[in-house]
Amino acid sequence: MSGAEAGVSAQLPSLDAEENERFSSLALFLVLFLLIGSFLTSYYLRVRRITAVHETIVGLFAGMFVGIVLRIGPLRPVREMLGFSNVIMMNVLLPPIILASGYHLRQAKFFRNFGTILSFALAGTFISAVVIGVIVWIGSFLHIERARLSLLDCLIFGSTLSATDPVTILAIFTSYKVDPQLYSIIFGESILNDAVSIVMFETLLHLRNQTITLWSIFYGFGFFALVFSFSVMLGVVFGLACSLTLKHSHLGSYPELESCIVILIAYSSYFFSNAVQMSGIVSLLFCGITLKHYAHGNMSFHTQRTTKAIFQTLASLSENFIFIYLGLSLFTGAKHEYMPMLIIFTLVAVVVSRYCAVFPIAYLLNRFAQFRARRRQRGAGAGVPVAAYELSHEYQLMLFWAGLRGAVGFALSAGIQGENASMLQTTVLVTVVLTVIVFGGTTAQMLDILHIQTGVDDDEDDVSAAGDEEAPDTQPWMYNDVRPPAIFPADDRYRDMSTELSVRQADENEVLPDAAGPVAFDASVELADDDASTESRSVRMLDTANLIFKDGEWFQRIDERYLLPMFSNTVANRKREQRKEARRAVSHEQEPNTPRSSSPKDKAH
């Protein structure tokens, strides 16, 4: 809304209000026209099954083409209006994408690979920024261009270029149905490292006006940790506030109010976080995750559908627009300063930094996995090949290739200060565009060359989509991939889960220390006593879930026992269903322990 101010008007003092209005309408029409073109192209590419060219690349080139036309054509005011505005980028275009990412995050896979993702996002981004900063600083020292850059300026520059792009590569990965594990690692990394690089950038900007001492480094790390964790907290608090509002009201009876309130609360977290000088992007991402985990189960069916549709549509409009906008910016900006040597140096630095970030971290992660595997082997005694825990070399190469730089970096670069600002901004823009074209344009080929599994149907996604059409999706099955629609009684669900578990074990060749095999529940005994049985059931269920969820058992335990009951209707629903089931079992005198072979997926259809 009015966040999109501050952008352009100041540049156009010579036009009167009416002219200004007319030209801004023309500029907006042009943008919409380009967007329509981009969507139609994307349709054509999909229908013809053309995979060599991706729609974001098309958008980029279409933007560049129109940018050139505007540059040589007569419509100077329109061109100036279409110049890049980081306010629009940060307040209008980015939030829908981040919110949709958080909201549609496949929580099971994200949290299963959380350790890996966090290592790449935190350490990887830090390494990237430092390596780019140092290389460019060396270049500046060697007089590759006239400008002299301080090390801090170089680090700031490096931090803008350390965020990998979550849009292009994921669009490609989604259309190819790439192996979900790789997908979730790359997705998680790119989404979190946007957040990390933003906070890092702001931390370094803070240091810019101080004299740098050893203390500054500690201060920097402390500041970073504070901003990051406080932003996460803000997002979670807003998400929980929304869950509680929905839980303790009957807003579901007025779905049009309900959907508006959910959307408004999500955006509030963004702007509130920015207003108290935290990172809005981080808050919004975690608000989205919290909303999906706790609030989604409290929403009416209509609102679940509406919010999903709105978040998706807005995100997809923003995504396409961002690339058109980048393409346009190459030619519409008023004060670009192209420095060819600096650009080449930066490109090299970006590639080197990605190398330095991916391979050492992957090596350490693999070492750690081997260490843990050996300890488990000793504990469990089964003979599992160590390689099963490792991030394969192909995956590492793909991670390396997925290091293209995106629009967030360019948006950040608008905040660069000092006399070299416009030179550095131009360099960031060109680097972003070139990495998108080179790495984004060859991702499909790279998947082929590395023989990475594609066309994998993701269970989690499938079931949730089916459930979405047929019944309200009230179960945030975050910790396991089994996601039965909520209509089935609780007993079936647990039994199915254990069936699924044994399948999974066979699939993944994992040795699991705490259990000998799938647990069979004796529901008829347990359900006789009400609350106590639920308790013991949930503990046992947690043990089962432990088998597949390695990183955050402690959180899962707290979540299942305290948080979900407090913030979501989910557990309440579950208990009610269990009681109903128990009553049915007693009255029908049936044997509820009969094993069943059908998977929850079959039932969903």
Added chain:
Amino acid sequence: MSGAEAGVSAQLPSLDAEENERFSSLALFLVLFLLIGSFLTSYYLRVRRITAVHETIVGLFAGMFVGIVLRIGPLRPVREMLGFSNVIMMNVLLPPIILASGYHLRQAKFFRNFGTILSFALAGTFISAVVIGVIVWIGSFLHIERARLSLLDCLIFGSTLSATDPVTILAIFTSYKVDPQLYSIIFGESILNDAVSIVMFETLLHLRNQTITLWSIFYGFGFFALVFSFSVMLGVVFGLACSLTLKHSHLGSYPELESCIVILIAYSSYFFSNAVQMSGIVSLLFCGITLKHYAHGNMSFHTQRTTKAIFQTLASLSENFIFIYLGLSLFTGAKHEYMPMLIIFTLVAVVVSRYCAVFPIAYLLNRFAQFRARRRQRGAGAGVPVAAYELSHEYQLMLFWAGLRGAVGFALSAGIQGENASMLQTTVLVTVVLTVIVFGGTTAQMLDILHIQTGVDDDEDDVSAAGDEEAPDTQPWMYNDVRPPAIFPADDRYRDMSTELSVRQADENEVLPDAAGPVAFDASVELADDDASTESRSVRMLDTANLIFKDGEWFQRIDERYLLPMFSNTVANRKREQRKEARRAVSHEQEPNTPRSSSPKDKAH
């Protein structure tokens, strides 16, 4: 999107970029917070069934309260950021409301009352503007305030205040389920007279820089007619382009692309129309109507649902925001000039002008209806009371009461030029707020006092809502209220329609000149020959439809025969279903002419 520029930044040269960013985030958060509050209040009012206070009034007062706090508090930059920007109003807040109005327009009722609506919207708005203009000019002549206003300035002022508000009154009417005929007249009038007053305002502004002659008046009317009709045409062209795109592609297989394209095309019509200096609002309204009439049948089910949800949610966010914004503006604006005498004079002028617009036009319309009724009586010979055709006195009073002024007027007033501009703008704002509080706040009581029928379930709305949940709604049943879901074979539909017709005749006591009674179709004979039969069927169906649709038969005829087949899949679907039905009839040798008593509404459940 970036249309929201040009607004505020120029006022804040003293703040640096970061501060500016922080304050704008705070301002946006405040706005979102108010919106959440307004939605929660609205929820509370509905749950407690409180009808004396309406949510828009609450929003207005909440905005005023926060405005006062900001005025006396320390946050001056935030206050200035929240000052009214007509760019935001016209490019961000209004389009969703207008688009949703056009898209969710009940086409049957709108077109059935088209003559009445157009009379009020065109003649009524013109009378309003002139009466307000003249009264204020007389006031200025009598030195009620220090300022001297020219007649043209007064007319410009009058034209900003001649648009009635489509938001408040309709929100109330919808929640009360007021008699659909009255609803559609007031809705149609308020939505069209926004458009009329905008075009009138711009026409008068054009005249401002010329010397006024008699020729100017002709020029003014010509300019008005040109802008209005060309804008309508633009909207229709964009809508048809969208229909054709959807019809001749398989975009429905990629619903996320499809919904984006539909939304983009709708907004394109708005900005393109503004860019070529036509009226974007008019284009958008007619684009919405065209999209619903032709393109809706070509969309996939997912897109029908998504577009509906998005248009509705955005419109409802905008509606609530507009009133908060108006309330805020009373205190946040930098340069308000309150002139109490002028305000009182204007309020009187507004009431008088509404009186002059409603009652004379209603009188003329009633005379015309009587004249037509008498001619028909002579033709058909049946004895119908003349009163059945008239706009009753209660309806006229309600129309008078519905003349509150809305946010469009205030948005327009931002374009007023000259030395008295800020004085006039403030007057418009105060007038708008006061009419909303007085007339909007008492609408519920007025409905009661006038004994106007409430709690009427609208067939059209009901069936379409049910069809929306259950099956894709591919039939734009524009001309009659019977709207069966598309899944039933064509024969049933026609038979049901004739049944419904006879019911309607009995209900409305209308004498219909061209037909003696309901037409029974001999489907088994007609369906033997394929295309020719469809032709004759459609002609016969048109004759039937004539019975209930009085104003635009010629258009309906062209539409059914040429336009729908060209732009929509509807007729193609219908033909395919007829063929299928014919084949079934032949193979089963069944008698398809058995009369059935069930109405299409029963079947929809």
